[in-house]
Amino acid sequence: MDLKLQIKVLPSKPGVYQYYDKDDVILYVGKAKNLKKRVSSYFTKNHEYGKTRVLVKKIARIEHIVVNTETDALLLENNLIKKYQPRYNVMLKDDKTYPWICIKKERFPRVFLTRNVIKDGSEYFGPYTSVRTAKALLDLIKELYLLRSCNYDLSEKNIENEKYKVCLDYHIGNCKGACEGLQNIEDYNNDIVAIRNIIKGNFKEAIKSFHNLMMNYAKEMEFEEAQKIKEKIDLLANYQAKSTVVNPAISNVDVFSITSDESYSYINFFKISNGSIIQSHTSEIKKKLNETDKELLELSIVEIRQRFNSQSKEIFVPFKVDLGEDIKVTVPKLGDKKRIVDLSLRNAKYFRQEKFKQMKIVDPDRHVKRIMSQMKKDLRLSEEPRHIECFDNSNIQGTHPVAACVVFKDGKPSKKDYRHFNIKTVEGPDDFASMEEVVFRRYKRLQDEDLPLPQLIVIDGGKGQLSSSLKSLDVLGLRNKIAIIGIAKRLEEIYYPDDPVPLYLDKKSESLKIIQFLRNEAHRFGITHHRNKRSKSALVTELEQIPGIGKQTIVSLLKYFKSAKRVSEAKFEDIEKVVGKSRAVKVFDYYHHKTNSKK
Incomplete structure (x- = not known):
């Protein structure tokens, strides 16, 4: 079918369009509020950017998928880009496998770090872009709660049949011995609820619970136990203090910002829960078709939220973006919300600067090209x-x-x-x-x-x-x-x-x-x-002040002594060798008289 005819019959509905070349290779995937308007614009505008002109020349066939909402279009575009990886689409490349904290779906759940997400009903929190952060959080949990580390099947039947025996962890006080029925399931599950809250950034409930327990021990005069609980409260408070506290009123929000140069964009993401930043990540995107910051930020928000499994209903951004009806988009103008967006932007800029420094060492040609392009x-x-x-x-x-x-x-x-x-x-x-x-x-x-x-x-x-x-x-x-x-x-x-x-x-x-x-x-x-x-002129001028001394004599003196200062300090015999007795008398007397008059 002729391209013009294909464009004429496109619907004026939201959806996703796909461009193919003459060999039926997919070139580009895009989303649109209005398919007909968006696709038509590629063929009616004079494109300044060279790669866009090349893309338009290569298009031989257009396919489209109509969807109900802009949100559906965003998600479908993201999935198709990941599936087909078209040449002219930007992609958030990230070949890292980030760690997750897993609460295993089992009786007496284990809590551990993993890079493999298995869909077996277990809960996964993350991914954590910093392994150190994830390990620190896990270490804190292990300090606060006595959890099992074994992978035994602790079913009621196995415990009743005394299938397992307590291990070294029990004897050194790191486990309460659930395998021998020494800890009941309700007590263990209460700890898991508290752990879940801590991982989500909600320390309030855990601190409150420990405080009540400490006071109960104190009333019972069990001061040693009360001291142990106090140490756990201090641990929690210390960890919370190290988290970047924003504002307790800001909870369950995603923050995104972007900074760009001619060839690349850098997108920062913060996840905020209970007034603290619990995740931070910055991505680098190589531009393909001179995309705007708005287009790149929209694409990145969908991709990053999927990657980090974010369910937040509100996002903070530096400018308005179109993400459909399901997400509340806030562009803060002042106060704590504005400060957190500024902090996100600062992180994106720091990341960009670090990349530049690395590039200067590793790829100087790219560094020069970027600077020249920016100028x-x-x-x-x-x-x-x-x-x-x-x-x-x-x-x-x-x-x-x-x-x-x-x-x-x-x-x-x-x-x-x-x-x-x-x-x-x-x-x-x-x-x-x-x-x-x-x-x-x-x-x-x-x-x-x-x-x-x-x-x-x-x-x-x-x-x-x-x-x-x-x-x-x-x-x-x-x-x-x-x-x-x-x-x-x-x-x-x-x-x-x-x-x-x-x-x-x-x-x-x-x-x-x-x-x-x-x-x-x-x-x-x-x-x-x-x-x-000026210096040379000053020196020559001083020699010119000597009565009866011409230019040729000055040249001879400077040629031999190299400077007027050395002439002034020279012995009579040395000057005489260069310019003869009569001129030497005049030069020597001039400087000698000058020195004596100063005295």
């Missing part, structure tokens, strides 16, 4: 700025005007390409004219020598310096070939040609940090040159 987006450039040049003027109190050009390649300094400029055509301190001169000289030379031009020029200064630089680029015919920006010092505002309104980048953004690094490096390099020039 292209942040600075609104037409191509990645792999080669950047930055200019800075230095003239202190109007003397010895110089300029510096520093070069960055792939976001790093390329020091062999740094250049100094002595200002030749400008009289006095004139930053604008000096900038115009050095920009012209730099790019005239690159053109003459047929050397590669940068993708971006950064001018240290505001609109004035930027305008002066543009004059030179216009003369050279490079205005439309190289992007150019100016960075003003006061508020770090970035100026563009012919745009009076500056751009303000996020103070923490990597793009701004690279531009600041460039600007600071240009300033450092320029000041160093300026200082050296």
Whole structure:
């Protein structure tokens, strides 16, 4: 059937669509509130993102499944993506098998850690992304309650027939001996109820129960037993204190947040129960079709809730998402709820930073590509700025005007390409004219020598310096070939040609940090040159003050002694060897007289 005809007959209902290529290989699975509108948009829009254009060209056949609600569409989309793993769909890859705490379905249930979930009616809590957290919780439970660790079948019949004998655990006080009927089932099951509450994050009931027991022991004057119970209360309170307490009123809620760059998104998940964060997990997703944060967060929420077996009826998110009628979506604006969403976002950002640090070591090419791609987006450039040049003027109190050009390649300094400029055509301190001169000289030379031009020029200064630089680029015919920006010092505002309104980048953004690094490096390099020039000038000037000494004599002296200071400290005989007796007398007397007059 013709594609246009297939689209025309699509229903305006919620559902899931599947794209297939000419070889009947599934390319993409998507969900929609309105199938006809959503699918049509792929074929009527001009897609800026290259991969989306490629996908549309490959579509040969469309299939769809109509469902009753958006929730059904979300779940079906998630299941089909996991089943078929289409090339153009993002997938939350996670090959880890996380541990669960299992309360086994049996008489006198065992409580243990497992990575295998068996559908036999047993209760599983988790999964726990941190094995250490799961083990700490299990250790706490074992400290508080005496549970059996054996795997015997403790049926009434087996216990009555005295099939089993107590083991070492009983003798060292870690078990009450249920296998020999020394502990009744009701007492054991009460402990299991308390354990279930603790695993869910509800410590209140357990602490209350232990407190009552402690008071009863105290009344009966059994102070040793009361002390044991007090220690258990302290254990529980200490563990609860280590949990990130949010607000006791916030209970049974899932929190999600997302942070993204050009190629990847990072989604953080918190599970909150009884005012404490009892689970935290962050996932990394590689973008396939330039998906929005909203699309990725919706997909992730469904996947993560399935993976962590979450039944929460409410979620907190940083912005509105469509998850159907069954889940209450809250976008907090202030207070404790807002703070917990901010904390989730902070965790996602920390995870992203850690990934960047790892990537820098393990995969430097991907790290460079990501930074360049981000700079292209942040600075609104037409191509990645792999080669950047930055200019800075230095003239202190109007003397010895110089300029510096520093070069960055792939976001790093390329020091062999740094250049100094002595200002030749400008009289006095004139930053604008000096900038115009050095920009012209730099790019005239690159053109003459047929050397590669940068993708971006950064001018240290505001609109004035930027305008002066543009004059030179216009003369050279490079205005439309190289992007150019100016960075003003006061508020770090970035100026563009012919745009009076500056751009303000996020103070923490990597793009701004690279531009600041460039600007600071240009300033450092320029000041160093300026200082050296002033220093040399000061030394030469002092030799020029000696009456009867010409330029050639000064050159001979500096060539031999290397500095004016050494000339001033030299013996008469040494100076005489270089410039002869008559000039040596003048030089020696000048410095000797100067020294004596100071005394």
